[in-house]
Amino acid sequence: MMNQHRYRNCMFPSGMMFVVLAATIGCGPSTPKTAVVTGIVKTKDGRPCESAFVVFHPQEKGRLNAPKPFATADAQGAIALTTFAQGDGAVPGDYGVTIVWPGKEKGSEFSLSGEGGSGVGADQLQGRYGDPKNPKIKVSIPDAGNPSLVLEVDG
Numbered sequence: 001m002m003n004q005h006r007y008r009n010c011m012f013p014s015g016m017m018f019v020v021l022a023a024t025i026g027c028g029p030s031t032p033k034t035a036v037v038t039g040i041v042k043t044k045d046g047r048p049c050e051s052a053f054v055v056f057h058p059q060e061k062g063r064l065n066a067p068k069p070f071a072t073a074d075a076q077g078a079i080a081l082t083t084f085a086q087g088d089g090a091v092p093g094d095y096g097v098t099i100v101w102p103g104k105e106k107g108s109e110f111s112l113s114g115e116g117g118s119g120v121g122a123d124q125l126q127g128r129y130g131d132p133k134n135p136k137i138k139v140s141i142p143d144a145g146n147p148s149l150v151l152e153v154d155g
Helices: 002-024
Strands: 037-043 053-058 070-072 078-080 093-100 137-141 146-153
Touching: 070 078, 093 146, 137 146
Parallel strands: 037 146
Antiparallel strands: 037 078, 053 070, 053 093, 093 137
8 A cells, every 4th residue: 555655646746747848848949939021122223233232241240140031032122031930920029121132034043142243153233242251221211110121132
């Protein structure tokens, strides 16, 4: 009888450990809250920058190595930023924006190594908007996001 009682006492703590373990499975580090950011990439004379590749580089010291929101413009120049999941937007904060706009010529090469100001590849902007260390465009994303961001380039 004494052995049965001791056995039940041992089961309660291990049973609790199982419940706690089961409750925490799948609970990994959470991603920061993002805000929806959509808009358009166009030239200053109003032409949409179809297929332009846009990257937002965090500017705050503590976020320099954080994930970088990005988007590719559609035929109308429309973008929807993605950071962790398709179209989720960007973590609120300050960003330097790089834009590389590939040409449409057949056989032309396009390389993201052009991002950084070197102007290699078929970037129609000739690297002018591709330097993340010295971005020509800077934006602040508020907690509410920005559903109508307009990025204008000399094209």
